[in-house]
Amino acid sequence: MKGINEHGNPFPEHDHGHPEPGHGRGRFNRGKGRRGPGGHGGGGFGPGFGPGGFGPGFGPRGFGLGGSRRANRGDVRAAILSLLAEAPSNGYGLIKTIAEKTSGAWRPSPGSVYPTLQQLVDEELIVAVGEGRRTEFTLTDDGKAYVAEHEEELANAWNTEADGTAAAFHQSVGKLMGVVHQFRSAATDEQRQAAIEKLDETRRALYLILAD
Helix, strand or coil: CEEECCCCCEEEECHHHCECCCCCCCCCCCCCCCCCCCCCCCCCCCCCEECCEECCCEECCEECCCCCCCCCCCHHHHHHHHHHCCCCECHHHHHHHHHHHCCCCCCCCHHHHHHHHHHHHHCCCEEEECCHHHCEEEECHHHHHHHHHCHHHHHHHHCCCCCCCHHHHHHHHHHHHHHHHHHHHHCCHHHHHHHHHHHHHHHHHHHHHHHC
């Protein structure tokens, strides 16, 4: 059997229909299939924000490795359904739109999005239209009914934090680390020493906030 990867191209499966490691199972078959749970969690924040200060989990590109938030199992599924309720899209477009809607705080990997799309096809909630890289996904009538019945549940997929501060925090840390990166490569010893003192003050102030 052949499956479909993030490029819309077939990938080989082992004997007995088992997919190669890291790929979703089966293929986008435009209709018939089983119903069942779907969705896979995304990546989390990297290490480094602890007693030792800002560590390897932070970098000039943002918070953690790739700036991803840790998604619950159903988040990717709910996000995909809510976006397809607005307009048809391909897998890459869904990943890009999720990142844009969360200001970069959440960018699911192809390894979570494409198996979830396959599962939604199997559930007959969406259908694949086109071939290869031109494949787009759109809601079926059952999918439209599901979205209408679960509107509040699907909306919760975008709640990264109750007070909406997760994306702002992510952006603020990214800006800070962009400046810190410049000090590592372009500052004088005196400037770096002054920066060390300010960073130490900031670290202590942050621990006081956590202690409140």
